[in-house]
Amino acid sequence: MKKVYQRPRSLRDVPMHYCPGCGHSIIHRLIAELLDEMGLRDSAICVPPAGCAVLAYYYLDIDMVEAPHGRATAVATGIKRVRPDNLVFSYQGDGDLAAIGTAEALHTANRGENITVIFVNNAVYGMTGGQMAPTTLAGMKTTTTPAGRKPKSEGPPIRVCELLSGLANTVYLERTAVNSPANVIKTKKAIRKAFSVQQKKAGFSLVEILSPCPTNWRMDTVASCTWIDEVMAREFPLGVIKEVPC
Amino acid sequence: MQGKILIHHDKCKGCRFCMTFCPKGCIRVSAKLNAKGYAYAECDPDKPCTGCGTCALMCPEAIIEVYRD
Known part of the structure; x- marks a missing residue:
């Protein structure tokens, strides 16, 4: 029999x-x-980023530059400007990009920097123990909103793709999920598209990925996948939010 | 089409994505625990694996190798 799939070479063979x-x-x-x-x-x-994925440099076998909390897009801007021929992408969670890093992300997108942002949205602060994030859904229970998030006092969840779509210099914004085989394939296609936008030097691209966090959602792994489809994707509709032909 | 998969049991965290999404139901939970203490995923030899690779597509740990004729 022929081997048709194995662990990718760019992913180090270490336990995550x-x-x-x-x-x-x-x-x-x-x-x-x-x-x-x-x-x-x-x-x-x-x-x-700073967050659960802070140790990504142990796993991806490529060059990495760790940024202070939220400043990944600013650091990526600097790297891309001095090394325009390299593929530069930031990998950020919702606490990193949509809370402490909002200013950096917004202005990087507004300047139309030729970088790609992989934005992992799991609606909660993962590493610090499940506090409310800007993307936490209304009514969702977290350790800092034990009675559920109240939009009147805490605001409704921020839709980052829709927010950035209003900026003139953003080129490609898509929201996908990794909760089913079909969505995983779509996510891979979206990231490929975002990388190719950068290779064409077209401008800023961002892929928002709805990602399960069974531990902080207090669910089992399979229920968290269903929850993304049934609840989260209603608040954060999947699909291409903005695409400028390039 | 015939296929087979190889799961590196020692690295499995027992999330059950592979067995949930396997279209043929070829993967089951082991009766034993691995060194990490998880009930790992193992291939059911009585079920027909087609080597479609859905399990490898969903495996968060990337520990499944897929073989096909």
């Missing part, structure tokens, strides 16, 4: 620290597969 059923490790694998398939392993530079 993520909880069982975490979407981060699926997204790491998709990025590693794409870097292998597109031949970008030598030229890629990733800026990992």
Whole structure:
């Protein structure tokens, strides 16, 4: 029999620290597969976040520059400006990009920097123990909103793709999920598209990925996948939010 | 079409994505625990694996190798 699939070469053969059923490790694998398939392993530079994915530099076998909390897009801007021929992407969670890093993300998108952002949205602060994030759904219970998030006092969840779509210089914004085989394939396609937008030097691209966090959602792994389809995708509709032909 | 998969049991965290999404129901939970203490995923030899690769597509740990004729 012929081997048709094995672990991608860009993903180091080390155990990942993520909880069982975490979407981060699926997204790491998709990025590693794409870097292998597109031949970008030598030229890629990733800026990992502060958050659950802070140790991404142990797993992805490419060049990495760690940024302070929320500043990944600012660091990526600097790297891309001095090394315009490298593939530069940041990998950020919702606490990193949509809370402490809102200013950096918004202005990087507004300047139309030629970078790609992989934005992992799991509606909660994962690493610090499940506090409310800007993307937490209305009524969702977290450790800091034990009675559920109240939109009147805490505001409704921020839809990052829709927010950035109003900026003139954003080129490609898509929201996908990693909760089913079909959605994983769509996510891979979206990241491939975002990387190719950058290769064409067209401008800013962002892929928002709805990712299960069974530990902080207090669900089992399979129920968290169903929950994304039934609840989360209603608040954060999947699909291409903005695409400028390039 | 015939296929087979190889799961690196020692690295499995027992998230059950592979067995949930396997279209043929070829993967089951082991009776034993691995060194990490998880009930790992194992291939059911009585079920027909087609080597479609859905399990490998969903496996967060990337520990499944897929073989096909």
